[in-house]
Amino acid sequence: MSTYNAIAWLPLCAGLTGIGLVASWFAMRRRGLKAGLRGAAWSLLPLAAYLTGSIEMFWKIGTAIGTFATSFVFSMKVWSGVGVAALAAALFVVSAGGRRRKRARKARGAVDDQPDRAGPDGTAGGPGDVAAGKGPGRKELATKPARAGKGALDDDDDMAGVEDILRRHGIT
DSSP states (O other): OOHHHHSOHHHHHHHHHHHHHHHHHHHHHHHOHHHHHHHHHHHHHHHHHHHHTHHHHHHHHHHHHHHHHHHHHTOHHHHHHHHHHHHHHHHHHHHHHHHHHHHHHHHHHHHHHSOOOBOTTSSBSOHHHHHHTOSSOHHHHHTSOOOSSHHHHHHHHHHHHHHHHHHHTTOO
């Protein structure tokens, strides 16, 4: 005989429903109709679970979770697996940081290695040099006179902050 069959479910569920309905009546008197109705709704759920037969499903779910938890907590094999997974996660984090630094170093090296070329209009720096931080870039563009009006000055101030942040992170 299983443990599920040894429990008298009808008296248990009916008792929980009865206690909940009494508590709901007190809640209604103290905090109002809305709180009492919400309590009554919660109180009817154990009886509804018994009458629909879903109480056995909840029992099986609970025992499965309990079995899994006890086998998880008391198993050295499982804890070894958790340790290996943590080590793998740490290695992923460390390797990603190294890749980012390597890419940044390559990008800085590529910018430094490029010779200065004359652009199509005869000025120093070609079209690719603006993106690489050489030649006439954002700083020169930002010093151009703004449109007349108050809104233009506010926009330039906002963009100066953004450009400053991008410059600090090495993005030009």
